Amino acid sequence: MDLFLQQTxxxxxxxxxxxCVALAVVMIYQAIDHFNFAQGEMAMxxxxxxxxxxxxxxxxxxxxxxxxxxxxxGGVAIERIIFGPIHDAPVLSxxxxxxxxxxxxxxxxxxxxxxxxKPFPSPFPEAKLLDTNLIGNHELGMIVVVLFMLSLxxxxxxFTPIGLAMRAAAANPESARLVGISVKWMLSLGWGxxxxxGAVAGMLIAPVVFLEPNMMLGILLYGFAGAVVxxxxxxxxxxxxxxxxxxxxxxxxxxxxGSELKLTFALIMIVGVLLLRPAGLFGRVVVNRV
Amino acid sequence: MAxxxxxxxxxxxxxxxxxxxxxxxxxxxxxxxxxxxxGAGKTTTLRSICGMVRNNGAISFDGQALIxxxxxxxxxxxxxxxxxxxxxxxxxxxxxxxxxxxxxxKGAREVADGMERVYAYFPRLKERRNQQAxxxxxxxxxxxxxxxxxxxxPRLMLLDEPSFGLAPLIVKELFEILRTxxxxxxxxxxxxxxxxxxxxxxxxxxxxxxTGRVVMSGTSDDIAxxxxxxxxxxxx
Numbered sequence: 112m113d114l115f116l117q118q119t120x121x122x123x124x125x126x127x128x129x130x131c132v133a134l135a136v137v138m139i140y141q142a143i144d145h146f147n148f149a150q151g152e153m154a155m156x157x158x159x160x161x162x163x164x165x166x167x168x169x170x171x172x173x174x175x176x177x178x179x180x181x182x183x184x185g186g187v188a189i190e191r192i193i194f195g196p197i198h199d200a201p202v203l204s205x206x207x208x209x210x211x212x213x214x215x216x217x218x219x220x221x222x223x224x225x226x227x228x229k230p231f232p233s234p235f236p237e238a239k240l241l242d243t244n245l246i247g248n249h250e251l252g253m254i255v256v257v258l259f260m261l262s263l264x265x266x267x268x269x270f271t272p273i274g275l276a277m278r279a280a281a282a283n284p285e286s287a288r289l290v291g292i293s294v295k296w297m298l299s300l301g302w303g304x305x306x307x308x309g310a311v312a313g314m315l316i317a318p319v320v321f322l323e324p325n326m327m328l329g330i331l332l333y334g335f336a337g338a339v340v341x342x343x344x345x346x347x348x349x350x351x352x353x354x355x356x357x358x359x360x361x362x363x364x365x366x367x368x369g370s371e372l373k374l375t376f377a378l379i380m381i382v383g384v385l386l387l388r389p390a391g392l393f394g395r396v397v398v399n400r401v
Numbered sequence: 402m403a404x405x406x407x408x409x410x411x412x413x414x415x416x417x418x419x420x421x422x423x424x425x426x427x428x429x430x431x432x433x434x435x436x437x438x439x440g441a442g443k444t445t446t447l448r449s450i451c452g453m454v455r456n457n458g459a460i461s462f463d464g465q466a467l468i469x470x471x472x473x474x475x476x477x478x479x480x481x482x483x484x485x486x487x488x489x490x491x492x493x494x495x496x497x498x499x500x501x502x503x504x505x506x507k508g509a510r511e512v513a514d515g516m517e518r519v520y521a522y523f524p525r526l527k528e529r530r531n532q533q534a535x536x537x538x539x540x541x542x543x544x545x546x547x548x549x550x551x552x553x554x555p556r557l558m559l560l561d562e563p564s565f566g567l568a569p570l571i572v573k574e575l576f577e578i579l580r581t582x583x584x585x586x587x588x589x590x591x592x593x594x595x596x597x598x599x600x601x602x603x604x605x606x607x608x609x610x611x612t613g614r615v616v617m618s619g620t621s622d623d624i625a626x627x628x629x630x631x632x633x634x635x636x637x
Contacts, residue, residue: 272504279490279501286488288472289451289481290549291505 116245118365119358124250125333126357128319130257131312132327132334133341133349135305138264140343142281142301143194145205146335149212151327153189153306156216157182158313159224162231162322171234178314179307186306190299220324231317253315257350260311264346277301329374333360336377340384342394351393356380402464404429404589405450405557410458412442412449412613419445421613422458427557427606432583432590434600434621436634437610443593444485446610447559450591451475451482462557477505481550485561487542488549491535495526498534498545502552512552518586519548522578540571547575551582558582560592564599572596576603597634601625609634 132151139147147153161178165171189212197204235252268274280287280297287294313327320326333356341352360377364370384391403426412420420442427433435443449456452472460467467475476482481502490498499519503512520527523544529537534545543563550558563579564572580603583590594600601607607624609617617624624630 272500275493275497275501276504278493282492283488283490285453286484286490287501288453289476289484289488290501290553291473291476292501293471293473 114365115362118361120245122358122361123254123354124246124319124357125361126337126354127250127253127257128312128316128330128353129333129337129357130350130353131253131315132309132330133337133353134257134260134264134346135309135312136334136338137341137343137346137349138308139301139305140338141268141346142277142298142305144281145202145209147305148206148209148331149216150305150309151331151334152213152216152220153182153186154309154313154316155324155327156220157185157306157310158231158317158322158326159220159324161310161314162229162317163224165232171232175234175314178310182310183303183307186302186304186309187299189306190302194298194302195295217324224324226324229322231314231322233318234314249318254354256311256315260308261346261350264308268346273300332374333357333377336381338391339381340392342391345391345393348391348393352391355392403427404463405591406459406461407446407450408459410446410449410456410460412445412454412456414445414454419454419613420449420456423610423613423615425608425615425618427589427591429556430583430587430589431606432580432592432604433606433608434592434594434604435608435610436594436597436600436624436630438634439595440612441610442613443610444561445613447482447561447591447593450559451480476553479554479556480559481553481555481557482559483546483550483561483563485565487539487546489534489537489542489545491533493534494531495534495537495545496530498549499526499552502549505553511554515552515554519551522551522582523548540567540575543567543571543575544578547579547582551586551588555588557589557591560590562593562595564594564596572599579603597630 135150135154136146139150157178160181161174164174164177193208197208233249235248268278276292277297277300280292280294284294316330317326334353337353337356338349340356341348356377359380360373363376364373368376405427407423407425410420410423411418423446435446437443445454448454450460450467452467452470452475456468458468462478462480465478490501499516500512503515506512506515525541526544526548529541537545563575576599579590582588592600592604601621601624604621607619607621608615609624609630
């Protein structure tokens, strides 16, 4: 029983990481209807910017918002400069550009900051808040921050005119233009938000996995798994999916398949969900009358 | 001065030219209809006004040149387009659709007022306010499209085949409401229709389009009583 609890909680801790990434993935998917393969590398790059700012002596609590703002602007810029001009190009062209961005950010980070592993401080206090060894402060803090971001996103999309306009622009660009929405800016905004969420995810993940250009490689796959399991149309589902993938892979690794096949297990979950429930566990099935 | 003035309008899909120098006008407060067979360029004309096809020539709305402007900016000047196929945002509710229609309107009061007016014209939409818009019937979605356009508080409404695919009774109801909207809200209308009888009944002016050119124009009564039009478009 102890082992089971131990593994469940450590799964939740991992799951919180995946949930962060899944949230960013869903965010961009909502805006552009594609998986952004460069999402992880963008988050990694943001985290390096935060690290650099701290190296220059700026305190964490100030670095955190600055990094979010820079990442937001960066996301907007990427959309404006790179994706704007190829907007009408076929999906494959977009995929190629995602892959290009992936390797550009990866190599650029290596070029500027080198591939050596760097420690990244946790924003949460070291002292034990809870009298338990099951879950650490940082992991707990991560879950809280993710849930907080999730509620912000929910409120934004559900109750603000801009949030509604973003959903409309993604679902039906032509109709959106006809009610006066600038679809271009909505796309840019979507990229900005996704980059900002990615930055938060990166800064939360870095204390656990340490900072280096390849830190997001495996995590992005788990993040995708979380997003798909939860449902690509549902930010809440993505977070739940991320946590679920974390716990499931950990328990499976402990009791069923051993730790070598953990990643395989995540991919099997993707395939399984896509086969049985393509909209994801929490995704909305769109009813359309014809 | 006419509210909408179109001169020498040409439109292109890729290399194919769809409109060959169209001229027409629309008076403030009036309803003008554009008639023509399939492929005559009716829809293209409306899409040109809203900047959704590549075009040349001159379009002026209340003295402002529209050509070259982005669709969303044209719309902001008070032109609401009820597109072919209704353009429903299917994944969100009826009320959210209407809210989107008021995207350019500032102030919660104005939006709430607009919503009430739309519900007064279309009580059925009020009943379905929290229903996913994709599940509405064809007639309801057409009402929603008109309602969404109305939310913009437009001066000009472009209507692309509002009768398409609807039962005759629904069409009758819809066209009566359009007439009321025209009178009460002082919204000018440019109507594109396949159903010429219906359109000539509602409109005061008509233009007849053939392969991207205006071949005849006049008051609806004149057009309706023209022998050639009667035979080829009204079918009696």
